[in-house]
Amino acid sequence: MNHAMNRSPVQVRIGGEAGQGVILAGVMLAQAAIGDGRKVAQSARYGAAVRGGEATADLVISDTPIDYPHVETPDILVVFSQQTYDKFAPAGTGDTKVFYDPFFVTPSKTAGGSLWEISATEMAIEKFGKSTSSNLIVLGFIAQLTEVVSEESLLAAIEQNLPSRHRAAGLEALAMGKKAAVEAGA
Amino acid sequence: MAGRKRVAETTEVLLQGNVAVAEAAIAVGCRFFGGYPITPSSEIMVRMAELLRADDGVFIQMEDELASICAVIGASWSGAKSMTATSGPGLSLMQEALGYAYFTETPLVLVDIQRAGPATGQATHVGQGDMMQFKYGSHGDVFPVALVPWSVQECYDLTIRAFNLSEKFRVPVFLAADEAVGHLRENVVLHRNFEVVDRIKEGAGDPFGSPLPDGVPIMPAFGDGGRLMVTGSTHDGRGFRKVDDPEIHDTLVTRLMRKTLDHVDEIVEVEEYMLDDAEIAFFAYGVSARSALAAAKRLRSKGVKAGLLRALTIWPFPEKQVTQLGARVKTIVVPELNKGMITGVARGFTGTPVHAFAQTNGKIIEPDSLVKFVEGLP
Numbered sequence: 001m002n003h004a005m006n007r008s009p010v011q012v013r014i015g016g017e018a019g020q021g022v023i024l025a026g027v028m029l030a031q032a033a034i035g036d037g038r039k040v041a042q043s044a045r046y047g048a049a050v051r052g053g054e055a056t057a058d059l060v061i062s063d064t065p066i067d068y069p070h071v072e073t074p075d076i077l078v079v080f081s082q083q084t085y086d087k088f089a090p091a092g093t094g095d096t097k098v099f100y101d102p103f104f105v106t107p108s109k110t111a112g113g114s115l116w117e118i119s120a121t122e123m124a125i126e127k128f129g130k131s132t133s134s135n136l137i138v139l140g141f142i143a144q145l146t147e148v149v150s151e152e153s154l155l156a157a158i159e160q161n162l163p164s165r166h167r168a169a170g171l172e173a174l175a176m177g178k179k180a181a182v183e184a185g186a
Numbered sequence: 187m188a189g190r191k192r193v194a195e196t197t198e199v200l201l202q203g204n205v206a207v208a209e210a211a212i213a214v215g216c217r218f219f220g221g222y223p224i225t226p227s228s229e230i231m232v233r234m235a236e237l238l239r240a241d242d243g244v245f246i247q248m249e250d251e252l253a254s255i256c257a258v259i260g261a262s263w264s265g266a267k268s269m270t271a272t273s274g275p276g277l278s279l280m281q282e283a284l285g286y287a288y289f290t291e292t293p294l295v296l297v298d299i300q301r302a303g304p305a306t307g308q309a310t311h312v313g314q315g316d317m318m319q320f321k322y323g324s325h326g327d328v329f330p331v332a333l334v335p336w337s338v339q340e341c342y343d344l345t346i347r348a349f350n351l352s353e354k355f356r357v358p359v360f361l362a363a364d365e366a367v368g369h370l371r372e373n374v375v376l377h378r379n380f381e382v383v384d385r386i387k388e389g390a391g392d393p394f395g396s397p398l399p400d401g402v403p404i405m406p407a408f409g410d411g412g413r414l415m416v417t418g419s420t421h422d423g424r425g426f427r428k429v430d431d432p433e434i435h436d437t438l439v440t441r442l443m444r445k446t447l448d449h450v451d452e453i454v455e456v457e458e459y460m461l462d463d464a465e466i467a468f469f470a471y472g473v474s475a476r477s478a479l480a481a482a483k484r485l486r487s488k489g490v491k492a493g494l495l496r497a498l499t500i501w502p503f504p505e506k507q508v509t510q511l512g513a514r515v516k517t518i519v520v521p522e523l524n525k526g527m528i529t530g531v532a533r534g535f536t537g538t539p540v541h542a543f544a545q546t547n548g549k550i551i552e553p554d555s556l557v558k559f560v561e562g563l564p
Contacts, residue, residue, distance in 0.1 A: 027371065031200045034373055040200065042371040046310060067480035068553050069370055069473070 009062035010148055013074040015084025016104075018046055018055040021135035022080060026057025028157040029139065033061045035153030041069035054083055061148065076146055077113070078138055079105050089113065099142055101134065116145065116184065123176055133173035140177025141184075151178070198373040203341040203363065207271070207297055208233035209376050210345035215384070216295070217243040217266040220257030222250055222276065225309040226365040227299035230271035251279035255296070259283060262292050263416060265387070265407030267349055271297035273365075274316050275306060277323070284358060285324035286418040291356035291394065291405070291442070293385055295348045298360055299368035302523075302548040311548030312365035314472055314523035320360045321501045327439055329446045331453055332360040332501040334471040338372040343380075344498065350383035351453060355445055356402050362500060364523065366473040366550045394438075395423020401445040446502055455498040456507045460486065464493030466560060467515040469508060469532055469540075471497040473550050474521045481521075481556035490560065500528065505535045512536025517563060519543055521551050 012029065016022040023044045030042035041060045047053040058071040078099045079085040089111040090096040096113035103121035118141045120134035127133075136158065143154050155171065162170045201209070207230050211219075219234040231247070238245040244261070248254040254270045261268040272280065277298050287294055298320075302313035320332040331351050333344045345361055352359040389404045393414065398404070403423070406412045415425035420435045428434040446453060459479055461467060466485070468478035475496040485492035495511050497504050511518060518540045520529040526542035533540045543559050545551050 027200070030371055034198055034200050039373055040371075042200070043366065043369060066372075067476050067483065069366070069372070069476055070550060072552065072554070 007063060009060060009064075009066070010076065010146075011071040011074050012059040012061070012076040012078070012148060013071045013088060014057045014059075014078040014080075015088055016055060016080030017083075018053050020055070020080045021132065022055045023057045024161065025078075025135040025139055026059055028154070028161050029149060030059055030061075031157035031160060032143075032149035032153035033059070035156050036150050038063055039066055041066045043070055054081070054087075056084065056088075076142060076148060078142060080134070080138075082106065097142075097146060099138060101138070116141075118177065118180060118184075120177070123180070124173065127172070127176065128169060133169060136170050136173035137177040137180070140174035140179075141181045142177075143174075144178045144181035145184070195376055195378050198375055200371050201338055201374045201376075202229060202371050203335070203338045203368045204229035204271075204299065205233050206338050206341040206374050206376070207345045207361065207363070207368075208237060210342040211267075211269050211295070211349065212237045212241060212243075213376065213378065214346045214349045214380070214382055215267050216269050216349065218245075218258065218261035218268040219243075219270065220246045220248050220254045220261065220268070221270045221272065222248055222254050224251075224273045224276050226301055226368055227271045227273050227276075227297065229368075230297055230299070234269070234271075251276040252283060255280040255283040255287070255294075258294050258296075259287050259290070259292050262287075262294050263408050263414075265410070267293070267295075267353065269295040269297065269349075271299065273299050273301045273309075274303040274313070274319075277316055277319055281319070281323040284330075285326060285328060287358045288324060288328045288330060288442070289326070289418055290416050291403070292358065293352040293356050293405070294358050295345070295352055296358060296360050297345070298362055300362070300364040300523075302365075302546070308548045310365070312473065312523060312550055313546070313548070314364050314474065315527070315546075317362065317500060317522070317524060317527045320362055327443060329443050330358050330360065330501060331355070331446060331499070332362040333455075334362045334498060334500050335367055336472055336475050336496065336498075337367065338370055338374045340498070341367060342374055342376060346380050350381065353383045353385045354400075354402065355449065355453075356385065356405055357446060360501075362472070364472050370473075392423035392425075394421055394425050401441060401448060450502050450506075453499055454502055454504045454507070456504050457496045457498065459494040459496065461493035461495065461511070461514065463491055464515050465491040466517045466519065466563075467492070467511055468494045468556070469497070469511065469518050469520050469528075470494060470522070471500055471528065474523060477551040477553050477556060478519075478521050480553035481560070484553060484557050485560060488557075492560065503531055503535075508532050508535040512538035512540075517541065519556070519560060519563075521545070521556055523550070 120137035302308040482492040521543040529542035
């Protein structure tokens with residue numbers, strides 16, 4: 001609601017392995033976008049296995065009703081696995097902002113887009129002793145750098161999705177991502 | 187409220203299509219769900235378990251799909267609005283009892299979240315391959331109703347409509363959704379701004395004959411005190427088996443047909459987009475209609491006069507609307523996630539060329555592929 005109306009639609013794709021919180025990150029981003037008064041279509045693509053295998057969350061965020069609900073060309077690509085990076089990294093010149101976690105991804109020298117490194121897994125392990133908050137660190141990072149959703153709405157979405165015992169750590173992870181983005185020169 | 191809290195009724199929230207189906211069922215008065223889990227429909231079952239438990243309804247996980255649909259039929263005859271949800275493989279298993287439900291004029295709602303078939307196919311990926319099964323899955327002449335949502339909001343709105351049509355016409359109604367819409371999360375308002383239709387339980391005439399003016403007889407419930415006989419064999423107005431009388435059979439089969447076909451104008455819903463001056467039109471339904479709308483807009487930006495006729499009701503088929511469309515445009519393209527099922531039906535109602543854009547790769551149709559297809563047409 002802090003944004004001017006009729007911004008261009010934004011296409012976001014988050015890729016990784018099932019179990020990394022990829023789809024939950026997509027859901028929270030979608031809720032935040034609705035909190036900002038926008039239209040959103042959020043979908044996921046995953047295999048039949050309960051854990052493991054490729055998982056992708058897609059979001060289209062727009063101020064007007066969304067016709068085609070899936071991502072065609074991501075404006076923002078977030079990757080938590082080499083497999084999804086290799087599959088979705090833009091070829092040649094492209095405007096896609098690519099966010100990757102170096103714990104899992106070594107970017108190709110020939111792929112296009114602008115590259116943003118965020119060591120979310122390492123940061124999460126160092127701070128919390130496990131990697132499970134890395135998705136929230138990345139959300140804090142991209143929200144700061146891209147303004148795809150407002151901080152206020154993202155905070156509300158996290159509060160809505162996390163059980164109370166994980167809430168404080170979740171908000172801290174988000175703040176860590178934001179700080180890293182500021183340091184990265186947002 | 188057990189489990190999760192209910193969401194607000196006037197504000198936009200983020201919900202999955204499958205969850206919106208369950209919310210709608212409860213909002214319109216569904217009191218029974220019997221089902222067997224199957225991807226990609228299982229979220230409906232999970233949410234129904236939570237909501238029915240909280241609202242003192244009845245939820246049963248049955249041992250398989252055949253038992254599920256039979257439980258739904260029984261619950262409906264006890265007077266409860268009843269629903270089940272499944273996907274293609276489960277729909278196949280339910281067919282025998284669906285014919286029984288149709289012939290015994292049992293109101294029920296069956297939600298089918300279509301996945302890539304045939305057989306087990308690709309459980310987590312989208313398809314629209316059950317379109318003919320809704321209409322032709324049973325032996326004998328059946329005239330059921332099938333509604334097709336293209337958004338999460340319509341998962342909500344059309345589930346309500348499905349119950350209302352089912353109650354009004356005493357006919358099984360399918361919500362013919364697909365994985366892409368069932369698993370999509372979008373803005374949705376769980377409003378209470380709708381009419382609720384309930385079956386007429388008492389009045390003149392018998393439960394299987396002497397119809398009220400709209401062709402639908404009264405439907406008493408088991409347990410209400412009257413004597414009730416329900417059979418899948420040919421029956422007279424009171425429900426007694428009449429398996430040798432040619433006239434009774436013909437009268438019954440014809441009345442059941444007329445019940446829906448005499449009300450097509452009420453049952454069939456379509457929407458038009460950019461058709462006023464269109465030369466080429468997409469005729470589409472479900473998630474494929476969203477691809478078509480995006481493609482039509484892109485074609486317009488390239489100077490091609492494209493439009494879209496979208497079916498919200500696929501059975502009874504929008505015959506008149508397709509005939510009228512054919513008279514307005516030079517070419518019709520039907521994009522669908524099967525090998526051209528509805529394309530073939532549409533061809534029966536217009537002499538205008540109808541082309542299939544048939545995609546069966548477990549993905550929804552990219553608008554640019556449709557644009558390219560149209561540009562390549564003769």
